[in-house]
Amino acid sequence: MPEDQRRRTDRVLAPVRIRVIGNDISGVAFSEDTVTVSFSQSGARISLTHPLLPDDIILIKNLANNIEEEFRVVGAFQQVFGDRREWGVEALNPESGIWGIAYQPPADGVQPKVLIECGACLKAIQSPLSSIEYDVLLATGLISRHCDRCNETTRWKPSDQAVTPEMIRESRQIAPPATERRKSRRLKLVMRLKVRNNWGVTDIAQTRDVSKGGLCFLSTKIFNVGDELFITLPFADNQTPVETPARIVWTAMAETGRYYGVCYIK
Secondary structure (H helix, E strand, O other), rough: OOOOHHHHHOOOOOOEEEEEEEOOOOOOOOEEEEEEEEEEEEEEEEEEEOOOOOOOOOEEOOOOOOOOOEEOOOOOOOOOOEEEEEEEEEEEEOOOOOOOOOOOOOOOOOOOOEEEEEEOOEEEEEEEEOOOHHHHHHOOEEEEEOOOOOOOOEEEEEOOOOOOOOHHHHHHHOOOOOOOOOOOOOOEOOOEEEEEOOOOOEEEEEEEEEEEEEEEEEEEOOOOOOOEEEEEEEOOOOOOOOOEEEEEEEEEEEEEEEEEEEEEEE
């Protein structure tokens, strides 16, 4: 592979300013502005003060180009200092261009296959790993992923079991990766946001769930399907608001107001 093409597929060690929105290990919503340690097409290594739960979904926005995408938490790297730790996260949409780099598709056979086993049921598979999964496995000896036998997320480690024909057959029938399984998944997130419409109606409301394409919020104000809104998320009194245009696509009654589902307008 020519040098100029090879570099475009390599990991980039650079601090990109990002905003991370998600739930911490206790289920409490947070928003944190931080930087990447490194990034590639398949994921990133990021520095956070909020502890994460492996296999959770978080939203990452590149503050330079305002592209926001969903990432899966693969696992933790070392603690940097105090409460700050580095985390490996896997892109659910590697083709998004969030980092502003045009990556070349990897050559056939480049993605490493590793024999790993579930720490709970000891099921072993020979599985291809993304570059960020491989990095976390090398650094910590463990990664988090779904086990179809346990039917839940478990810790996986390198296996010393003998490779059997059954393992090889199963590796060809592995369930779709997280990038395919979770395209429509919404992040359950309770966080303050500000909404306003073109007629001057403004409310400090509360999200119920969010995704990269939109969100659901609870409000005591009356809006209508089709209304154009301007969303500020996260909202804090001491921050300069950054508004995102959105449109209401559905609404439903709630005990303390109404739920509104909105999609962002590109």
